[in-house]
Amino acid sequence: MPGPMKVPMQKVFNTQLSNMVPMLTDGAGKVASYISFDPSSTTTAYFGGVALFPEWSAMLSLFNEVKLKQFEISLCRSYLDETKGDNFYPLAYASVASGILGAPTSYAGVADNGDAQMWSIMTDHSGKNRFHSVKARQLAWATVTTPNPGSTNGIAAGCPGSIIFYGSGLPASVNIGYVRIRGLYSFRSRV
Numbered sequence: 001m002p003g004p005m006k007v008p009m010q011k012v013f014n015t016q017l018s019n020m021v022p023m024l025t026d027g028a029g030k031v032a033s034y035i036s037f038d039p040s041s042t043t044t045a046y047f048g049g050v051a052l053f054p055e056w057s058a059m060l061s062l063f064n065e066v067k068l069k070q071f072e073i074s075l076c077r078s079y080l081d082e083t084k085g086d087n088f089y090p091l092a093y094a095s096v097a098s099g100i101l102g103a104p105t106s107y108a109g110v111a112d113n114g115d116a117q118m119w120s121i122m123t124d125h126s127g128k129n130r131f132h133s134v135k136a137r138q139l140a141w142a143t144v145t146t147p148n149p150g151s152t153n154g155i156a157a158g159c160p161g162s163i164i165f166y167g168s169g170l171p172a173s174v175n176i177g178y179v180r181i182r183g184l185y186s187f188r189s190r191v
Contacts, residue, residue: 089169
């Protein structure tokens with residue numbers, strides 16, 4: 001006769017959530033926005049104003065706690081009109097590790113970050129997508145109902161941070177590209 005079943009107390013489930021969203025300019029030809037690492041968030045109007053990860057509601061019904069392991073984006077341009085000889089400014093982007101969310105107001109606001117990158121979106125003829133990845137540092141667990149609570153006992157918890165974007169002098173009110181978003185999250189404590 002077999003003995004009692006032994007189940008580990010803390011089983012961790014790692015999964016990747018993903019989405020594809022448009023990158024839109026406003027009426028002034030500007031992108032000034034961010035994409036949050038918080039899996040429960042909604043993107044800003046610059047990225048279609050949609051749920052970051054549509055499958056998030058399913059995760060809410062399965063688990064109690066979450067934390068970020070890795071977050072990455074791939075940028076792909078869609079604007080092809082390079083024949084006019086127009087000069088367009090680049091798109092700048094960087095990751096911000098804090099839980100404070102907000103759009104940058106200038107190129108300098110992005111360049112001030114250690115992993116800032118710039119992409120000449122209208123004149124890049126390489127045919128390659130741009131890629132940006134952030135691995136999370138040691139984070140405390142957060143409840144799935146508040147994935148970005150700030151800090152717990154002085155330690156960042158859950159899914160803090162974002163990738164910020166800034167570009168001006170771009171074509172006005174158009175879709176200039178697409179962003180593939182992928183987040184690798186750890187979950188535990190089954191509901």
